[in-house]
Amino acid sequence: MSHASHPDIVKRLKRAHGHLAGVIAMIEEGRPCLDLAQQLHAVEGALANAKRVLIQDHMEHCLGEGVDQSGRAAREALAEFKALAKYL
Incomplete structure (x- = not known):
């Protein structure tokens, strides 16, 4: 969906x-570890933000609206939320 x-x-x-491709190139070029750590931190941040947006969207649209519109049991939505929470 x-x-x-x-x-x-x-x-x-x-x-x-x-x-990430830039970080790999930096490693191959022998760039200083501080530069590498800064760039890896940026990659981690970008991935964390993408994950956050995905999870928030799923909670809002799939869990929230799904329960209201499809009549899914609250128990099912709660179980799905619990499974999703481990990725927060």
């Missing part, structure tokens, strides 16, 4: 992908 946030998430992941 595609969500309105997916294009933004794809952009974020592509940006992280490019950043």
Whole structure:
């Protein structure tokens, strides 16, 4: 199922992908460890932000609206939320 946030998430992941490729090149070039650590931190941040947007979108649209519109039992939505929470 595609969500309105997916294009933004794809952009974020592509940006992280490019950043990661840059880090690999930096390692191969023998760049200083401080520079590498800073860039890896940026990659981690980009991935964390993409994950946050994905999870928030899922909670809002799939769990929240799904319970209201499809009549799913609250118990099922809670179980799905618990499974999702381990990725927060």
